[in-house]
Amino acid sequence: MTRSARWAWVVSAIAVTGACVVLALLLSIGATSERDFFQRNYVWLYRVTLALAVLLVLVIAIAALRLALRLRQGKFGSRLLLKLAGIFALVGVVPGVLIYTVSYQFVNRSIESWFDQQLAGALTAGLSLGTDTLDALKTDLGLKTRSAAERLSDIGSLPQTLALERVRDQLAARSVSLIGGNGQVLFSVGESSSALAPDRPDASLLRLARGPKGWTSKVEDLDVETPASVGHARIRALALLPSSNFSLGASDRYLMVVQGLPSTLATNALAVAAANSEYQKRALGREGLREFYLGTLTLVLILAVFGALLLAVTLGNQLARPLLLLADGVRQVAQGDLTAKPVLASRDELGGLTRSFADMTQQLADARGLVEKSVVQLERARTNLQTILDNLTAGVIVFDAQGLIDTVNPGATRILRLPLSAYRGRRLDEVPHLEAFARGVWQRFETQEDSPEAGERGHWQESFELQMDASQDVLTLLVRGAALPQSARLMVFDDISEVVSAQRSAAWSEVARRLAHEIKNPLTPIQLSAERLQHKLEAKLEGTDQAMLVRSVSTIVNQVQAMKQLVNEFRDYARLPAARLVQLDLNELVAEVLQLYVSAQEAGRLHAELDSDPPHIVGDATQLRQVIHNLVQNALDAVSEREHGHVLVRTQKALNENGELRGLRLLVTDNGPGFADKVLKRAFEPYVTTKSKGTGLGLAVVKKIADEHGARIRLVNLHKQGDEAEPVIGAQVSLSFSKLATAPSPADAPSDEHRPA
Incomplete structure (x- = not known):
């Protein structure tokens, strides 16, 4: 208990004791006939009571002034103190005033009832009756x-x-x-x-x-x-x-x-006489008696009211202190301050409440520390996961319980070539060109939930072919789905179009090998048998029969030669020798190959723009000559039916964002009709061609040689102003070499055996 609280309690005890003494004295005087004693000591009793009242008023004024200053300064809890003091003051003052009012009326009316005319007349009549009786006797x-x-x-x-x-x-x-x-x-x-x-x-x-x-x-x-x-x-x-x-x-x-x-x-x-005598005495001092009772009652009221006010302030402070302590602690906790909180030393429930609050705050501080540590770990794990997702080549999409897109990694955007991040919070079927794909995926999710196939344990796997639009490729996606906690779903997919293409290429390689083995052997006997027939029978026949024999044998020989050429191409595709990588000058190789197309250059249908100082690459000269020849021949074939068709062959350095050299490109551009949409994605597969007489092995061989050299080949259609909505104005094939040599050496120069015949 503070010093001010102790003083308040002492003064309150003095006031209450004084009120009790005055009230006891009043009751004792009322119950006895020693009124002279009270009348003799009424003045000093009044002064003592008044001094106590003044002391209480001073104490209450000081407490009220302190409360007003706290309220004006806006200190925390001042309003609560004011409210508690007001409540206790009302509890103490209102009943006291009510009792005083009732007591005042009661005393006033009682004194008046003592001296009413009827009672005086009765006493007089009784006295007269007694006197007359005695006189008669x-x-x-x-x-x-x-x-x-x-x-x-x-x-x-x-x-x-x-x-x-x-x-x-x-x-x-x-x-x-x-x-x-x-x-x-x-x-x-x-x-x-x-x-x-x-x-x-x-x-x-x-x-x-x-x-x-x-x-x-x-x-x-x-x-x-x-x-x-x-x-x-x-x-x-x-x-x-x-x-x-x-x-x-x-x-x-x-x-x-x-x-x-x-x-x-x-x-x-005697009784009548005594009562009449007493009545006459009191009647003479009626006003003094009224003042005596009412004055004493007023003094008791003043002491009681002031004591109640002081007790109200004191009790308000005592009750408000732990409440203010708790309220201040709650405010600090609400602001995030979880430091140790003060505890009230009392052993009552409020003291226990402050101790419990301090313990709770400490527990919250410990819990927040653990949460912050967990958040750091979770954020670190999330960062690691996000880094992993961002660097995954596979596409990852997470759906929430309502089937809305929640998380998308860059791999998904790169594979599908759509801004999927802009569709977060929406369904997958709302993304353009993915309606059919979304229906298939969700149907597979529902099937896995309702009746999973054998071997499926919370996940499924299936391939989908996705047609983005009429002008783009068909993507082959390998999709894996899995159920996550809280009804979320995970979809991971890879673009396996190149894998499928490679599988097709491997399959065609096996077909080519078998065809070369099974078909080439009978071709020579067939050709020899046809020529022998012509040699034996041509002299024996005349006229139309001889002409028919010559035509038939010529047809057989030509078709056999065509089949031999086809078989040789299949053999070359299937049994392409391993590349011998040496330092090469790509400009020299291009110039050597273009010497075979002098007529096209003189006709203005073929042009070359070679880099002035290209870096040397690492490659096989023989295979690269075949690549350049195939690309140039395909481009000339594409513009053969156009009056102003032309082909441009270029070599240029490939630079990164910082202007640093990172490779060398070979570009073959024509202004032909371009590639068909269905051919773009499968152009490098065997037997995929737009030519009526082609085998479709040219670009397949080019792709295989490019893979041997670690080069990247790309086919695109050219549009006006670079807008895909505009008509096609040509095609371009680019071959990018990333393996560069520091400087060429004489030993690495191409030998005669590698030069084209």
């Missing part, structure tokens, strides 16, 4: 005493004692006495007769008895001041005894009768 006893005195004067011969005893019995008196003129008791019967000092009447009674009435009576020993004398209350009656003796020296005599007053009547009379 006195009068009755006085008249009876006078009558008894007259009878005693007539009976002079009876003894005095007997006469008095008879009067006592008749009047049911306590005692009856015969009194002399000076008040001495002459004779007495009853209680006073046995007394050592007989009860003598005072002179006033004797004087009244000598009056005109001749008798008097008086109530004795009935005093409000001494209520204990009720049992001794009595009525004394005194009557002058008539005398028949007219002598001058004779003295008066009196008959005195003492009769007891009934105790019930005496008690009631």
Whole structure:
């Protein structure tokens, strides 16, 4: 507990104690009759209470000022403190004010009810009734005493004692006495007769008895001041005894009768008299009594209210402190601060709550550390995975649970030649030219989920032929699909078009080898047999028969020669010798081959643009001459039917983005009709040609030689302004050599045996 909190508790305890003391004093005074004590000490009690009130007001003002400063400075939790203080103040003040209002009205009305006219009249009537009753008793006893005195004067011969005893019995008196003129008791019967000092009447009674009435009576020993004398209350009656003796020296005599007053009547009379006396006293001090009660009640209220306010501020601070501690900690946690949080030292639930919050924050800090470490590892793994995906030659597409494209790697964009990254969040069938492919893939996914084939364990594999559009190649894709967690799907695919082409080439190589072996052997006997027939029969036949024989044999020989040429080409394709790689000058090879096409050059249908300083390449001169010859011949064949057809042969350096040399290109360009769309992708396969008399082995041999030299060959159609939507204006075949030699050597120069015949 802080020092300010301890002072607040001390002052609150003093205030509450003062209020309790004043209230106890009020209750004790209300329950007793010691009002003089309170009236004597009311001033200093009021001053002490007022001093306590001033002290409480000062403390409350200081607390309110501190709270206002916190609120103005915008310190965290000031609004909560204000709210708690207001709530506790309302809880303490409102019931106090309500009780004060009710008590004020109650006291005011009670005091007024004490002094209403009906009660005063009742007390007066009761007092009058008691007085009249006593007067009636006195009068009755006085008249009876006078009558008894007259009878005693007539009976002079009876003894005095007997006469008095008879009067006592008749009047049911306590005692009856015969009194002399000076008040001495002459004779007495009853209680006073046995007394050592007989009860003598005072002179006033004797004087009244000598009056005109001749008798008097008086109530004795009935005093409000001494209520204990009720049992001794009595009525004394005194009557002058008539005398028949007219002598001058004779003295008066009196008959005195003492009769007891009934105790019930005496008690009631005293009670009425006492109540009336008290009522008269209080009626005289009614305003002072009201001020006394209301002032005391107000002082108690002030102490209670100020004590409640101070306790409200104190309790508000005590309750708000752990709450503010928690709130500040929550705010720091919300801002990402998970450092160690302070803990309240108390052992109550709020202290336990702060400790639990501190433990929770520490756990969150530990968990965040683990999460950050995991995120770093995950990000590192994701980066590695993304790097792997980016460098994969295969295409990778990940679909989410709704079948939408989620992840696409560059390999997929490169293989399909479509901007797949722009279609993330969309379905695959929404990508142009992939509708049929998407249907096939999803049908395969559904088939694998519903009824997987034998050997499939969460994945499938199938090949698809994809026709991008009417002007592009047919792609052969090997697609593998797999199910991922949370209903996601993975599709990995490769472009196996070249693999299929290579398989076809291998198949044609095997076919060519078998054909060369099976067909070449019978061709020579057939040709020889036909020539022998012509030699034996040509002289024996005449006319049309001889002409028919000559034509038939010529046809057989020509067809056999054609079949021999076909078989030789198949043999050359199947049994192409291994390349002997040496340093070569590509410009010299091109010039040597173009010497075979002098007529075409002179006709302006063939041109050459050779690089001025090309690097030397590494290759086989014989095979490369065959390549150049095939490419030039194919280009001249493509423009043979065009009036202004021309072929351009070029050599040029291949440079990278930094201007560094990375290879040498050979380009053969023509302005012919170009390649058919269906031929572009399969142009290098055997028996694929657009010529009516071609075997389709020329470009296949070129592709095989290019592969032996590690060169890259490419066929494209040329369009106006480079726009594929424009008509075709020619074709171009490029052969790129990446194996370069540093400098040519004489030993590496082509020999005569490698020169074309």
